[in-house]
Amino acid sequence: MKAILLSGGMDSIALTYWKRPEIAITLDYGQVCADAELEAASRVAASLSCRHEIIRIDCRSLGSGDLAGRTVHALGATQEWWPYRNQLLITLAAMRAIEIDGTEVMVACVASDGNYRDGTPEFIERMNELVSFQEGELRVTAPAIGMTTVELARKAQVPFDLLAWAHSCHCSNLACGNCRGCFKHQVAMETLGHGYY
16 A cells, blocks of 8 residues: 655655655644644545544653744754654654554655655665564555656646645745745746746
């Protein structure tokens, strides 16, 4: 049974629409924008008749930067840097997937995520090796890792009314319009022909 880590952002929505997994796993790990992400993910999962699993575990005290509502750590290259974030999210999703007999956890990494170590093909390969080594039957994949957000949305042919639910802001449950997530969202939507009115 295939599962996807559905954050409620553009990339995960497009990948969910394209791959149609049986299960969508959304994590509230203490990020400041959790409510908006959960709302977006719930709407998408329901519209695709995808079983939606929500995991809530507050890791904000371990976070850094905009997503944690804290000053970014000195090691952080960007304002939204959170140490070991993707490792944490994949591990929690894998824990749930094992419990419900999942065989694969898809992660919506795209080409621009390669700016961070935990968004590279090498990282996904290592996480897959680790998860497979530990539990044997579960795989971690990133089917869109070589695509841009726009290429993924076009490949998936995700309709605008579904993509419009996406929440990309790192700072708030309402889009701030000033963070890297909001900028990425705006550029992608405009490129796809869905500019703001």
